[in-house]
Amino acid sequence: xxxxxxxxxxxxxxxxxxAHLIANPKHELCDKLGxxxxxxxxxxxxxxxEAAIIAADTATKTANVQIGFIDRFTGSxxxxxxxxxVEAALRQVVHLLAEGLGFTAAKLTRS
Numbered sequence: 001x002x003x004x005x006x007x008x009x010x011x012x013x014x015x016x017x018x019a020h021l022i023a024n025p026k027h028e029l030c031d032k033l034g035x036x037x038x039x040x041x042x043x044x045x046x047x048x049x050e051a052a053i054i055a056a057d058t059a060t061k062t063a064n065v066q067i068g069f070i071d072r073f074t075g076s077x078x079x080x081x082x083x084x085x086v087e088a089a090l091r092q093v094v095h096l097l098a099e100g101l102g103f104t105a106a107k108l109t110r111s
Contacts, residue, residue, distance in 0.1 A: 014103040018045040019094050021110045023083045035068035035078060040086040042079035044093060049075035051097065058096050059089035 022029075022041040030037040042065070046052050052075045056067050065081035079086055090108055098105035 013047060014051070014097070014101065015047050016044065016094055016097055016103055016105040017047065018043060019090050019106050019108045021083070021087055021090055021108065023110060030080075033068065033078070036066065036080050038066070038080045039082040040080065041068065042077075042081075042086040042090045044075075044077040044079075044090070046075040046077070046097070046103075049073055051075065051101075051103070052077050054101075055093045055097065058093050062092040063088040065089045 020043045022043070024039060025037070025041050027037050030041070035041065044052070044055055046055055050072055052070055052072050055077050056070050059065050059077070059079050060067065063081065063085035065079045065085050068078035068080045070077050079089055081089070094105045094108060097103040
């Protein structure tokens with residue numbers, strides 16, 4: 001039987017590939033992720049992955065949000081806080097990366 005082989009490639013570039021706000025997530029989701037149930041969860045994925053540090057710094061300086069998770073090796077950032085704070089933080093991060101640093105940015109989505 002032939003095995004399927006998956007090849008992952010790192011594509012150099014400056015990009016926010018995901019910027020999403022989950023408003024009022026169920027407690028079970030927050031519990032499974034090991035994050036606070038503060039009213040909203042913001043999710044970002046960014047390349048180059050080191051820009052996750054810039055995103056987290058910008059988010060926490062913009063609004064009263066907490067860093068639920070950050071991985072400078074994959075570019076993942078999870079923020080928690082109330083809905084308006086998380087939305088403001090996500091918008092500012094996307095704005096700074098796109099307008100200030102020349103990143104290509106995904107549209108902020110919401111569920």
